[in-house]
Amino acid sequence: MDILLTLWLGKPAWMWIAFLAMVLALLVFDLGVLNRKNQEIGAVQSLKLSAFYIAAGLLFGLWVWHMLGATAGMQYYTGFLIEKSLSLDNVFVISLIFTYFAVPRAYQHRVLFWGILGVIVLRAIMIGLGATLVAQYYWTLYLFGGFLILTGLKMLFMPEGDTNLADNLILRFLKRHLRVTDKLHAQQFFVRLPVSEGSTQTVWWATPLFLALCMVELVDLVFAVDSVPAIFAITTDPFIVYTSNIFAILGLRALYFALAAVIHRFHYLKYALALVLVFIGSKIFLGDFVFDGKVPATLSLAVTFGLLSAGVLFSLWKTRNTPMAVR
Template sequence: MLEVTALGWTLTIGVIVALLALDLTLGVLRPHAVGFREAAAWSTFYIAVAIAFGVVFGMVSGWDFGAQYFAGYIVEKSLSVDNLFVFVIIMTTFAVPEKYQQEVLTFGIIIALVLRVIFIALGATLLSLFSFMFLLFGLLLIFTAVQLFRHRDEDPDIEDNALVKAGRRFLPMTDDYVGGKMITKIDGRRMFTPLFLVLIAIGSSDILFALDSIPAVFGVTDEAYIVFIANAFALLGLRALFFLVKGLLDRLVYLSTGLAIILAFIGAKLVLHWAHKDISNSVPEVSTGISLVVIVVVLVVTTVASLMKVRKDPDAKAHAGSVRASSSTPVVSDDQAQPR
C-alpha cells in the first residue's frame, strides 16, 4: 500500500494549486484569442510537468506505483479529449467569442477538479468499506461503454440539459456577453449573461464525466493519491489542449469507439478484481502493465485508423459520443450560432 505523508500531500497540493493559479491568470486576467504556437507551448509544458512528476514519483515510491500513475494519467488524458468535444459543442452552441473561451475553460477545469476531489474521496471510502463496489464500478463502466458505442456517432444535446433549461426560463438574461461578465446590471436591474449559462452547461457535463472517469482510474489503481494526481495533471493541461486540438477533433472519427473499448476493458478488470477478492483467488486479475499496454495500443490504433478514414473520406466527421440517444443535434454552424 502506498504511504503518503502529510508533507507529501501538502507539496503535491501546493504544486497543483500553483499550476491552477497560473492557468487562472492566463485564462481570466488576460483574456485573448489563443494562437496555435501559444497553445502548443503550454500543452508541451503541462505534459512535461506531468511526466516529470511521474518520473520523480516512480523513483521515490517504486515503479509499480509509477506505472499505475502513468496508466491512470493516460486514461484520464484520453477521456479528457472527449471532454474537449463537449466543450467545443458548448462553445459553438452559445457562440462564445474566442477572447472569452479561456475564461470559460479555466473555470470549467476548476469545477471539474473540485468535483473529482469529491468523487475520489467518496469512491476511495466506498471501496475501502465495501469490496462489492469494485463490481458496481465495473458494471457501471461496462454499461457506459456499451451506451457510448451504441451512440458513438452522436453528440450530447446541450439543449436537453435541465439546468440550462431552468436558467433560460427563470433567470433574467442578456443577449450579449457584456465584456465577459457572468452577472451585470442593466438599467439598475441585475441580469445574467450567456457566459453564466455556458458555465452551467460545462459544470453539469463535468459531473457526468466524473462519474465515468473516477471509476475508470480506480480500475487502474486503488490508491487515492494516484487517482488524484492522475486526474489533476490530466485536467490542468486541458485549457491549452483545447486550443491546440479543437481544429483537429473532427478528424478523430473513431475516438468514441476507442474510449468505449477502454472503458469496457477497465470495467471487466474491476469485475475480475472483485471476483478475485470475494469469490476465489483462482480468478485471474489484469496487471497494471497489461492495462497500460492495452490502453496505449487502443489509443494508437484509434488515432491511426481515424486519420486513415479521414484521408479516404474527407467528409467524415468525429462525434463526442453520448450515453443516450440525442433528441436533436446541438452543433450549429458559426453563422447560425447566436448568443442567447
C-alpha cells in the same frame, strides 16, 4: 514537523501539500502570466501549452514512480492516459457549448480556466466519496466494473445522439430561475443592469458566459461518471486516483484550443476508448477470479496504451483527406 508526516487518505500530508502547491503554481502561471489579457489563443501557442501540461503530468508520474514504486507509477500513467483520452470527448462537447452561446475565442479561456477550478473541487468530492465507498464496501468495485463494461459496450454499438443544448434540463432551469442578459458583456459572468426597461433600480444579471460555465461544469460531471470509476478499477489509492485525474484535466484548456478545429479527425478514437473501458471494467473480475489478485500494472498500461495509440493512428489515417473544420 510531525504534522507533515501525518497520514491523510493513506499518504503523508506533505505529499498532498506538494501536489496542491504544484497545481496552484501551474494555475497562477497560466492565468497570471500567459493569459493576463483577453486575447484569442493561437494554435501554435495552444500546442506548446498543451505539450507543457502533458510534460508536467508525465514528470509528476516519474516522481510518483520514485516515491511510491513502479506499480504506483504505472497505475498513475494508466489513469493519466485514460483521463486524457476521455477529455477528447469533452473538447467536442465544449466546442458545441461555445458555439451555442456564441462565445468569442478571446473569452473562452476564461470560462475554461474557472471551469477547471470547479473540476478540481468536484473531482475531489467524487473521488473522496468513491474512496470511502470502496474502503467500506469492497463490492462496490464490482458495480464500477459492471458499469464500465456496459458503458464501453454502449459506446461500441449504440449510435451517437444529437446534442441539442436548447432542450437541456439544467439550462432551462437556469434560464427560468436567473435573470439572464440577451448578449455577452465582455468577459463578465454577472453584470448590474436595470431590473426592467426604463427602471432606475439595478440588479444583478447573469450573462450567457456564466451559463456557458455552468454547462462546462455539467459536462465534466457527466464525463466524471465514466472516468472516476475507470481509475478506481485501476487502483483504489486516492492519491494516485486524484493526482492522475487532475494532471490530465489541467491541460484541457490548452488541449481544447489546440484540437477544437480538428477534433473530427479523432472520430474513431471513441471505439478504442470503448474497448479500454470494457478492459478496465473486466480487470476487476479478472483480478479477483483469474489472476488471483490484481491484474499486473504493466499489462494494464500496455493494453491501455496500445488500444489508444491504435485508435489515434487509425482515426488519423481514415480521416487523412478530411478538411479542417471552420472555426
